[in-house]
Amino acid sequence: MTKGMKKYFKKKIFWFIITFIAAVILNFILPRLMPGDPVNSIVGKNISPGATQEQVQEQMAYYQHQFGLDKNIFGQFWDFVKNAFNGTFGVSYSQYPRLVSDIIGSSIWWTVALQLPAIIVGWLLGNLLGALAAYKRSFYDKALMPLTLFFSAIPAFGAAVILLVIFAVTLGWAPVNGAFDPGMIPSFSWKFISSVIAHYQLPFWSIVLISIGGQAVGMRSMSIYELNADYVKYARFLGIKDKKIVRYVFRNAMLPQVTGLAMSIGSMVGGALVAETIFSYPGLGMSMYAAINSSDYPVISACTLIITVMVLIASFLLDIIYAFIDPRVKAAQFD
Amino acid sequence: MKHTLRNVFHSPRFLVGFIIFMSILLTVLIYPWFVHRDPLQGLGKGFLEPGTYVSVYDTNNAGTYRVELPEANENRLESTIPVKDRQTMLDFLKAKGVDVSALDTSNEKFHELIEVWKENYDEADAKKNKYEGFSTQAKRNELRRLNNRLSEDTSAAMSVTKGEGDAATTTAVAGSDYVKVDEVANSINLPLGTDNFGRDTLTELVKATGISLLVGLIAGSIATALGLLVGLLAGYVGGILDDILMFIANIFTVIPGFVLLILIYSALGAESRGIVTCAVIIGITSWVWTARSVRSQVISLRNRDHVNLSKLSGHSLFRIVTTDILPYIASYVVMAFILQVSSGILAEAQLSMLGLGPNPNELPTLGLMMNWAKLFGAYTSSNAWWAYFPVILMIALISFSLNLMNTGLDQVFNPTLRD
């Protein structure tokens, strides 16, 4: 690892840590600004009629202690951080006494298994299409471009709904919701896995389609820009063949695309989560949706924290990958 | 400036986008003049397909005219069970394994078809066995409704009794009795049917589009203004201020905007979820992109000769920024604004889809309409395409037209991108 890379990594790690801390703090503070006292509502739900004032107080104190609300703000924050690292996020308000980690434990994996490949595939295909469009600037480009632009303007949930209606409801080719057939117990049997794969198709392809649109347009502009660069003209005049020049161009155009992915991965995940809710796919999207609808703040808080951390990690990983593909980083020529 | 404007309006992409967007805007503004209905007024219970609905009660009160349509009988037979439905019957029978080679969808074979159907269709049986092509709830509902209609007799004598007891009068209804539609007291034309609440989807759509556009506009303006301010300060003043601002920007980048939206929005509670609040929050969480773009432009500008000249001449910071820098970044700001409006509309839609949108009891938005469609099974249990598809189309069109305008502008400002 060269000096240039070390410098680059140091900088990126520094940012990673700082942003992580800021994220944790935000995820802690904001939900606690909610109006209304959650303890009140729980006690109100669980109290039996005819209870005395004393008993009510007792109950309230009990729950307050349960939720750690009897400590001061720093105590609560410390609890929060500790719990986060332990993987426990306290107890759910709406599904009391179920643990938050229990509720969202499996959701995470479903989401990661869906979104990670989908976004990657969408990105790759999108860039390929964009590069092709830039290279063959023929009729296809003029006709296809506005079409692609239109399809990339369809929001994530829109594509999800349309695919759902066409393929699941009307044609019956794919199942309508869930990650696997209801009534099946998760196991490593072939039956289960094939059911999962069948349910996986629609959410997967809708996320891929959305990503393609956005990437293709950007890559095309980037490629056109590079194709007009001075070094392309010079290389031509030295007799270098077009095939080789094209490789130069797309290699150079890809670099900002990777950076772009790191920046937009946040919103891509957002769109994908909404798509999950359309398919009732049991990922983080659904957990969060349910939590929002029942004002279950611990779950909301935990979901947002996890999503933030996932996006942060993904972004960080992309930065690291970038160091290996842009040769200028090695030479410390990167600003 | 005039030259730029001329180029802009000559750019085909910009023009197309502009026309689409303006058409939508004009429709939103002009529609309420013609249709005075309250968009949130329920007109019925549940989904109604697009079409014209005429009150049966008032039809019977309207004056009748005698009209003899030559195909009246055929139409009657047809409308009870149209060809499409007869095909469905054939398909079901085929799926069940019944021999239908002698049957078809024609009028001559109609009675035979009904007989074979009555022999073989049973609701419980269909549900249990899930015949191929008819396994979903929606399909089975269709079969059930079909079966019900088959039990009616279309050529029976009909009469209408008005009033009760001694005051009752009965009038016979002849097959040749027709009413003139505009003489019927109550009828309504619903080009897009009704949603699950029974609201006129078209009127609701127009209103929702207007609200969403407003949200997008407010959010976009705030985001652009913030982004411009931060970008200018960070880019021009530089130094520590730049570092601090970019630090904040980085945090906003990596922590997904929608996460912040969710957190802030939930924190505010349901009461304060107005349109403006929603727009403001979207605005203050999405300024980063604009800020970055402006900042990099300003950095490349600040060392240009004309800026240095102004500095030497002792012009104030404010003056330098407004006269020497702003005009050069104007094109970027305009493009950024368009993008921010577009993403603002999408952000509101996403928020509403998650149940975090503006208060659904006050005003509809495009996102809220989508949410209702989802919650009330518009695409899963009922095939109410009119409740969600026009909404998706509208969002896509708005987004598309704005993006097209942006591409057009991009081509004008960056000649290398021209075809």
Next chain:
Amino acid sequence: MAKKMLEVHELTTKYITRQGEDVYSVDHVSLDIEEGKSLGIAGESGCGKSTLALSLMGYYFPPLHYTSGEIIIDGKNISGMDPDVVRKTVLGSEVAYIPQAAMNALNPTRKVGKFIEDVIEAHELPMDKKQIREMAEQRFAKLGLPVEALDKYSVELSGGMRQRVVIAISTILSPKVLIADEPSSALDVTSQKMVIKMMKDMLANGMVKSMIFITHELPLLYNVTDDIMVMYAGQIVERGTAHEMVFDPIHPYSRGLMRSILVPEEGTRDVKLTAIPGTPPNLKHPPAGCRFADRCRYATPACKVQQPPLFDIGGGRTYRCSFSVDQLKEVYAHEDE
């Protein structure tokens, strides 16, 4: 007589604009260069000298199109050749081009050494990577460039160094003709000197057999090239040896150019500085008569109607004007009084 490396006969090339109009940027230009010699081409911006440089390569990228004329390099006529053949056998190997602002001419993500490999491979020469590297190192050493530069990216080199590296790469196949388009314009004075020295050395030791040096900075050419040619509005207006052109220009434009700059030579004190008013004509609709007539202080009504031919007065001296040399000299003499 020495062998002619480059002969150009009545070359005409045009640009086709997006509106479909023809702009004849190079209009019936003829020139030749002998082996071991260099030719400087001077003129103001837009006179067509850069377009001429591109046109001499024999390969035309739209919107530039070849119309008519011949280009003969070392006896080989390349004007009718198949473009793909030109690309493989002529570009880079027979004729080499050094672009303006060579700073950006190198791919920012490719090391210099690797790029040189690409160039050699493109010409399908039977050399393996080791041989290529050796040759590159030899070349660089000979031209006074550090061998380490081969392992660097273009961004890691200074402006002057980058320019020299580009020159080295352009000439790596020892072309017959080297065409340099404003090679020193974007550099500081010291770098300029190094670049010019490098190019003169290359010519002297045979790395390139002939050279064309294009610039708008006239004083530069005096110590650099053997001959100087002045272009105006797509045409040649005068050609002669460097000394003749600087101290004894015939064409009013050349004279105007020389007199609008201070050349710190003997006799400078007595020279009056004059500027040439006006702007060059629009080549979409070239004027009927002499193209310089509008700005020429000696122009007569006849000048605006009649196309002046290019007169050859022997010894490689040519000029384009309706007046005779004596007539012009007389007018100039009057002015100097």
